[in-house]
Amino acid sequence: MQEHSGVCLKNSDVDELRARFVGPKEHKARDLVATSLDVLQVLQGRKPLQNHIYGYVVLMGDHHTIARGTFRAYEILHDKSVRIANRHGRGGQSQNRFARLAEETRVQHLNLVLDRMAEAFFDGEGRCSVEKIVVGGPGPMKQQLLEHLPEKWAEAVDQNPVTVDHTSALGMHELVQLLEERCALVSKVELQRQRQRMRKEGRKDQKGQQRGGGRKERQEKANERRKREEEEEERLREERERALQEHLERRKGKKRQN
Known part of the structure; x- marks a missing residue:
């Protein structure tokens, strides 16, 4: 409900x-x-899952989009393109030099995204201010971002990146839609498991009643039976003591008569 x-x-x-x-x-x-x-x-x-605040990151080699909000309403905080060394310049740059420049610009882009994530999703003391941060994108850059995360962010960021076909606002919309569908499926499965557990507990209780009560009832009956046995044992002990006392008194009476 x-x-x-x-x-x-x-x-x-x-x-x-x-x-x-x-x-x-x-x-x-x-x-x-x-x-x-x-x-x-x-x-x-x-709260329902659709009311939780999430952090969203969609990126590829030369573009990143960062948003914050629920599945139904979110705000895009950053939607930027960056310049990446993706081709040889004039003058015959060597392949090694080009590869080094491409790697440097890629790392710079990742660091820029991390800085903006820290600003958008964490408070001044480093605590995450959203339910979860989800990363998506059309290429391998999303996995590279996860590999560059600070260790203290491990629990805040979902380690399963989501593949989307686009970037910018369209890619963000695709990411949020996929997440909403995933959470709806998880909620449905959880509800089914909960119903199965309730049916299982009901069957256990029914079988327990057929055997003379559930575990609690059987324990209560065992305690009552033990109490009755102790009371009966106490009554028999008192009767034996009373009979012994009467026997001793009769013997004393016979000795006085003799």
Whole structure:
């Protein structure tokens, strides 16, 4: 209800529901309601995935786009092209020199992207201010960016880059759309697993009832049986002591008569 209908329960709401519905009822219904309220209490602080703030980075060799926001509404903070040494200049540059210049400009571009990511997604103390940072792009540059990340960013940045066909605003739109579809699929799978767990727990409880109660009920019955056995043992011990005392008194009486 909270995930799909936008209803957000507060602590006071859950407490009121618990007081109203969890009472001296038949134990199976009571346990079911109590478990449901426990689940609600866990979920009440969560927000739907589409309302989380993410960081988005789309880049290729000579262009990068950085945005921040939700799946439904995001703001493009940077959309820049950079000059990359991608061809020989006049004067017959050597192949080694060209390769070195291309590598230098590539590293400079990566460092520029990292600087802008730090400005957009991290606060002054280095804490990530978004749910997750996702990197995408049409070529190998996205993987190279992940390899150049600072170690302290490892948990903040998704280590699985997303392949998109475009750059700039169109590539950003494609990235966000793919992420929304992925999260919707994950939510659906999680919901199915949750239903399977509930059905499994229900079958376990049903089998337990058929065997004479669930684990808790069996434990209670065992405690009651142990208590009755101890009480019976105590009663027999008292009877034996009383019989022995009467026997001793009768012997004393016979000795006095003799």
